[in-house]
Amino acid sequence: PDEVLLVLDGTSGLNMLDQAREFNEAVPLTGIIVTKLDGTARGGAIVSVVDQLGIPVKFVGVGERIDDLQPFNPTAYVEALFYADE
DSSP states (O other), X not given: OOOOEEEEETTSTTHHHHHHHHHHHXXXXXXXXXXXXXXXXXXXXXXXXXXXXXXXXXXXXXSSSGGGEEEOOHHHHHHXXXXXXX
């Protein structure tokens, strides 16, 4: 396959790191999709996954429709993570 993507629930916190580590050991991953970033979840734990495992985020899910799956934009993500309440 060209891509091996793991879908992680943005509300699962640091469990994302354990999940990604286990899956990456079984099947080397080329990227991650983080879902459920449309509510109060901000998916901050994904920073640990990228930092510790070096697996890039490819897409984020910000809703329930197929159009809500968007290419990951690191700048927009950081702004939403740190400046959403301002």
